[in-house]
């Protein structure tokens with residue numbers, strides 16, 4: 233199987249539906265992410281971007297459709313197995329353990345496969361985390377917490393990172409750093425599916441975009457088309 237842009241997808245989602253109780257949040261999402269690609273989901277608040285990441289990851293159990301990841305259908309796979317299959321989710325709230333140190337937070341997620349980064353490599357990529365390795369989670373700034381939330385996934389050997397609004401609420405200089413980190417990960421072959429409202433940031437890191445409306449994907453376009461679609465996107469997204 234090849235995706236719409238000709239490369240074999242690592243992740244292929246077809247007709248994905250998800251529910252919160254009786255509330256039907258995803259209405260047949262279709263998307264592909266090729267190996268090594270960075271893809272960004274855009275859309276207004278509440279259209280289902282976070283829900284898409286959570287449904288792929290298996291955090292939302294009430295779901296149906298197909299989630300093919302490296303040839304394996306994950307639709308009936310429980311959350312802890314999804315992580316073991318090679319998916320790493322960095323939620324918007326980051327999930328740093330407040331009473332644990334940077335080192336302890338880093339070592340918490342289990343290694344799921346070969347090819348992850350060593351602690352030394354991680355500290356090379358995040359020198360400020362190295363400086364703060366004995367600090368408690370609560371003592372970290374928002375930017376440091378975001379870095380740590382990404383960093384601790386890199387040791388585990390995951391092949392696909394799902395990042396939910398990694399730049400939200402962060403100062404421009406930190407956003408810049410996160411952009412550099414994602415570029416380094418991309419150069420190392422990491423595949424990334426990103427939810428992002430910051431167009432400027434997203435245009436620097438993404439190869440391709442999907443637009444979501446009402447729990448469905450309504451457009452797909454390469455990064456090169458972002459500029460010419462800006463007006464339309466501002467209208468749809470309202471930012």
Ligand SMILES: Nc1ncnc2c1ncn2[C@@H]1O[C@H](COP(=O)(O)OP(=O)(O)OP(=O)(O)O)[C@@H](O)[C@H]1O
Pocket residue numbers: 252255257275276277278279280281282283284
């Ligand atoms: N835990 C929940 N329980 C019930 N409904 C929820 C829950 N989380 C989200 N929803 C609803 O599901 C729909 C999709 O929400 P989702 O958070 O995926 O949107 P989003 O596009 O990521 O927007 P945002 O940027 O605001 O998170 C919304 O109508 C939202 O109100």
